[in-house]
Amino acid sequence: MTSSTDNTEPTNSGSVKDDLTQGDRTGESQATDNNASNANSIENEAPPEPSDGTDEGPVEPEEEDLRNQFLRVMADNENLRKRTEREVAAAKKYGPLSFARDLLSSIDNLEKAIALIPENKSEMDETLKNILIGVDMTGREVASVFERHGISKIDPSGEKFDYNLHQAMFEVPTDEVEPGTVVQVVQLGYLLHDRLLRPAMVGVSKAAQPESSESVED
Incomplete structure (x- = not known):
C-alpha cells in the first residue's frame, strides 16, 4: 500500500508542473500576440497631417459678416487715401490759379510797354533809357517766374x-x-x-x- 502511494505522488506533481508551464507559455503567447496587435494598430494609424491654418472648418454667418465689413472698411480707407493724395497734388499744382489769373491784366500792360520800346536807344535820354531797360528786365523776370510755375x-x-x-x-x-x-x-x-x-x-x-x-x- 505504501509503495503504491509513493509512486502516484510524483506522477501528479509532474502533471501539475507541466500544466503550469503550459499556462505560462499560453500567457506569454497571448501577451506577445496582444503586443504585436497593438504595434500593428499603431503602425496602421496615419499620423495627423500638419495644419496650414487654412482649414478652419465652416465659417459662421456672423464671422462672415464681420469679415466682409472689415474688407469694405479697408477698401474705403484705401480709396480715401488715394483721393486725398490726388487732391493734395492738385492743390499744389493748381493752387496759384486765381492769383495768376489776377496778374494777367498787369502782365498785358507790361508787355504793351515793352512793345513800345524802340530798338535804337542810343539817342534817348539816359534816364528814359534806364527806365525802358528796367521795364524790359521786369518783363523777362516775370516770364521766368511764370515758366517756373507752369504758366x-x-x-x-x-x-x-x-x-x-x-x-x-x-x-x-x-x-x-x-x-x-x-x-x-x-x-x-x-x-x-x-x-x-x-x-x-x-x-x-x-x-x-x-x-x-x-x-x-x-
Missing part, C-alpha cells in the same frame, strides 16, 4: 482755331489760308499746366465771297 502763353498765330484754347472775336474773309485759321491775335492766352487761365482772343479766317456779276460789270 505758359498761348500764341496761336497761323494755327487752326481751337475752341478749347481760343475765343473768336471776328472773322476775316480770305483765300490766302484755309478757313478756320487764326490770322490775327488780339490778346494772348495763358495756361497753368493743362488748365486754361485765359483763352487767346483771335480773328479767324473764312472763305472769301465770290464777286457778284454786277460788281464785275461795273
